[in-house]
Amino acid sequence: MRIGLLTDGGCEDASGGSAGWCDRLVRGLAQHEFDVYAGHAVCAGGASGADGAGRSPDPGARCSPLPWSPSGLPPQVRTVRTAPAGPAARDGGAALGRRGRRRFLEHFTDLVTAVRGAGAVNSAADPAGSVRPAGAAGAARFAEGLYGLAALAAEHGGLAAALRSEPAVRTVESVCRTPGAQRSVHTAAVTDYLAFAGELERALRPLSFDWYGDDALGSVDLCHAVSGGTTALPGLLAKRFFGVPLLVTEYGVDLRAHYLAGHCGGQGASTAADTCGGHGASAGPLAPGASVPPGASLPRLSAPVRALLAAFRRALAAEVYSQAALITPGDARIRRWQQKCGADPAKLRTVHPGVDAERYAAVGEAADPGDPYTLVWVGRTGPGKDLVGLLQAFAEVHRREPRARLRLFARPAAGEEEACYLAHCRSLAAHLFAAGASDDLDVHPAAAGPVSFEPLGSDGGRTTAEACASGAVTVSASSVEGFPHTLVEAMLCGRATVSTDAGAVVEVIGGTGLVVPPRSPRALADACLALLGDPARAARLGAAARSRALELFTADRNTAAFRALYLEVISRSPVHRDAVGAYGEPLPFARPAEALVPVGWGSSAPQAGGGLPAGPSMAGAAGGRPWAGTVVGAGPLSGSGSGFGFGFGSGAGAEGFEGALSGAAVGGGVWSTSAPTWSSVPGPAPDRSAWPGPAVGASAWHGPAPDGSAWHGPLGVVVKEART
Numbered sequence: 001m002r003i004g005l006l007t008d009g010g011c012e013d014a015s016g017g018s019a020g021w022c023d024r025l026v027r028g029l030a031q032h033e034f035d036v037y038a039g040h041a042v043c044a045g046g047a048s049g050a051d052g053a054g055r056s057p058d059p060g061a062r063c064s065p066l067p068w069s070p071s072g073l074p075p076q077v078r079t080v081r082t083a084p085a086g087p088a089a090r091d092g093g094a095a096l097g098r099r100g101r102r103r104f105l106e107h108f109t110d111l112v113t114a115v116r117g118a119g120a121v122n123s124a125a126d127p128a129g130s131v132r133p134a135g136a137a138g139a140a141r142f143a144e145g146l147y148g149l150a151a152l153a154a155e156h157g158g159l160a161a162a163l164r165s166e167p168a169v170r171t172v173e174s175v176c177r178t179p180g181a182q183r184s185v186h187t188a189a190v191t192d193y194l195a196f197a198g199e200l201e202r203a204l205r206p207l208s209f210d211w212y213g214d215d216a217l218g219s220v221d222l223c224h225a226v227s228g229g230t231t232a233l234p235g236l237l238a239k240r241f242f243g244v245p246l247l248v249t250e251y252g253v254d255l256r257a258h259y260l261a262g263h264c265g266g267q268g269a270s271t272a273a274d275t276c277g278g279h280g281a282s283a284g285p286l287a288p289g290a291s292v293p294p295g296a297s298l299p300r301l302s303a304p305v306r307a308l309l310a311a312f313r314r315a316l317a318a319e320v321y322s323q324a325a326l327i328t329p330g331d332a333r334i335r336r337w338q339q340k341c342g343a344d345p346a347k348l349r350t351v352h353p354g355v356d357a358e359r360y361a362a363v364g365e366a367a368d369p370g371d372p373y374t375l376v377w378v379g380r381t382g383p384g385k386d387l388v389g390l391l392q393a394f395a396e397v398h399r400r401e402p403r404a405r406l407r408l409f410a411r412p413a414a415g416e417e418e419a420c421y422l423a424h425c426r427s428l429a430a431h432l433f434a435a436g437a438s439d440d441l442d443v444h445p446a447a448a449g450p451v452s453f454e455p456l457g458s459d460g461g462r463t464t465a466e467a468c469a470s471g472a473v474t475v476s477a478s479s480v481e482g483f484p485h486t487l488v489e490a491m492l493c494g495r496a497t498v499s500t501d502a503g504a505v506v507e508v509i510g511g512t513g514l515v516v517p518p519r520s521p522r523a524l525a526d527a528c529l530a531l532l533g534d535p536a537r538a539a540r541l542g543a544a545a546r547s548r549a550l551e552l553f554t555a556d557r558n559t560a561a562f563r564a565l566y567l568e569v570i571s572r573s574p575v576h577r578d579a580v581g582a583y584g585e586p587l588p589f590a591r592p593a594e595a596l597v598p599v600g601w602g603s604s605a606p607q608a609g610g611g612l613p614a615g616p617s618m619a620g621a622a623g624g625r626p627w628a629g630t631v632v633g634a635g636p637l638s639g640s641g642s643g644f645g646f647g648f649g650s651g652a653g654a655e656g657f658e659g660a661l662s663g664a665a666v667g668g669g670v671w672s673t674s675a676p677t678w679s680s681v682p683g684p685a686p687d688r689s690a691w692p693g694p695a696v697g698a699s700a701w702h703g704p705a706p707d708g709s710a711w712h713g714p715l716g717v718v719v720k721e722a723r724t
């Protein structure tokens with residue numbers, strides 16, 4: 001099948017997943033074709049990786065719209081389209097006439113009105129801070145405004161100028177000042193309206209992309225968005241205008257990140273470029289159409305703007321979840337957020353992020369358990385990692401066990417915030433320990449002091465496997481965490497772990513490590529001492545951790561899960577298109593007649609043994625008796641058809657077959673065969689000799705014995721008996 005992969009411009013940052021996730025997914029599904037649509041891509045020179053016209057990039061060029069592996073784009077990637085960046089993203093689109101302006105203001109008013117009073121955190125009514133639902137009327141109005149703007153953008157080539165216009169800002173102001181708005185919006189000033197209009201313009205830029213046509217998203221069989229929010233917005237439009245089913249994968253919730261960061265679209269970052277408002281974008285209170293240089297610091301958004309943006313993200317998330325065929329959260333924590341935002345639990349399929357296990361096989365299978373008195377920390381520096389609490393806990397560990405050491409392997413700082421936090425931690429380590437904190441890697445680790453800061457990464461640093469191999473215990477003190485990739489890597493290395501209960505840590509660790517409350521240095525110190533003083537227990541936990549990681553969190557398992565999900569989505573929501581020839585002429589007989597036969601499958605709940613409780617009955621056949629066999633496997637029918645599934649007959653000569661099906665229904669629910677008289681023959685030939693043709697994808701039927709006792713023939717089905 002042909003997949004439209006919707007990303008936010010980078011596989012490394014896709015939905016908070018690990019580096020190379022998109023690359024591994026595409027390479028692991030070689031039987032499918034992929035069209036990649038990147039919301040934003042910045043190359044080495046700071047320009048967009050493509051011009052947005054759909055031209056495939058040069059795999060050998062340094063400037064690539066997606067960070068694929070060094071071997072270049074996989075062969076199954078047909079095209080890569082990226083969104084225009086910078087001035088090109090804010091220009092374009094024909095000027096709206098009087099009727100167009102009136103339609104724009106109507107749809108824009110519907111969208112802003114639906115946003116103004118929805119999505120606030122109702123802390124007074126619910127101490128847990130649940131997200132207040134917008135209601136059916138508000139959701140319908142939001143959808144009407146969103147799709148109306150999308151249709152208008154398709155007609156006029158974009159709405160960038162209209163969304164930045166003065167009437168748009170005045171509409172925001174008038175709607176927010178009417179009764180019914182959130183309490184936090186009542187204090188908004190003119191600068192807040194300008195800031196919200198600018199953020200809304202960036203978030204709605206996907207409406208103006210040239211991705212919606214019969215030669216783009218309209219021609220794919222499935223849209224797979226690797227994040228929610230504005231990354232999935234093109235998939236919404238493809239579903240709306242072309243009927244293409246949408247699969248949404250989230251390894252990080254956009255709305256939750258907004259609440260945590262306090263910046264528009266950011267996840268704690270303090271710098272941003274002018275992007276299309278994707279999942280990883282962050283922006284400050286800028287006027288509509290304004291941009292900032294890459295790396296420039298942005299002021300924090302005011303409370304009214306944050307409340308309005310949270311309401312918009314909440315309404316957009318609810319619409320994405322309602323239109324998606326399936327939703328794949330990365331862990332139970334994200335699953336709970338999705339359900340709170342309106343996702344149907346029946347659509348949710350938890351798929352954990354996968355890690356390439358081959359990179360850690362040498363360390364995991366080695367006999368060396370690592371230094372029994374060394375604690376290892378691996379990751380990025382930042383306030384959410386709580387290295388200050390870790391250093392305080394290690395001070396107690398070192399006091400009670402002087403031989404203990406702590407090695408901190410830090411990835412390069414991603415911004416000024418991380419660099420300042422790392423400098424603060426080094427200063428604290430030098431203050432807490434008399435020997436100081438060493439940064440000199442030429443010194444032997446035993447003589448470098450109890451704490452050392454070492455680089456991690458390709459620029460002269462250690463790999464994660466080498467870092468985990470240096471100690472017997474890997475520790476994590478995070479107070480805010482998503483899916484703990486570094487803990488999974490430590491588990492694959494066969495190392496025992498001590499971690500805090502944050503994010504999906506408990507779900508990942510299970511019973512193979514020690515978990516303590518976050519921001520509790522004393523509890524963290526006690527857990528570390530428990531493993532440092534018992535090497536045998538640490539070894540047992542490490543072996544159990546590696547077995548758990550190999551079973552649940554490998555890249556192969558992740559790819560296999562999406563392979564099955566693609567087939568499930570297509571079997572439930574196939575795209576029906578009119579077949580045309582090479583010159584656009586209609587092909588009236590391209591679809592088989594059997595695809596038009598109505599068939600009722602009954603309940604979809606699997607029975608014991610993987611069967612379905614009710615099979616189909618052929619409409620119009622004599623007797624109309626249901627088929628009595630069982631389906632092979634518990635999942636949806638898929639593959640090429642190889643068997644039949646109808647009960648048919650006439651009067652006393654009716655035949656009832658029992659057996660098992662394997663294969664897919666043709667046309668989304670009807671089985672077919674190449675027998676020329678399949679639909680007209682209600683039973684075997686009068687002389688009970690043989691069927692007149694073979695079944696689809698299998699050998700021919702061999703008729704029953706003259707007494708009509710049994711049927712024979714290997715069809716990929718198990719035929720028990722043909723009773724007369």
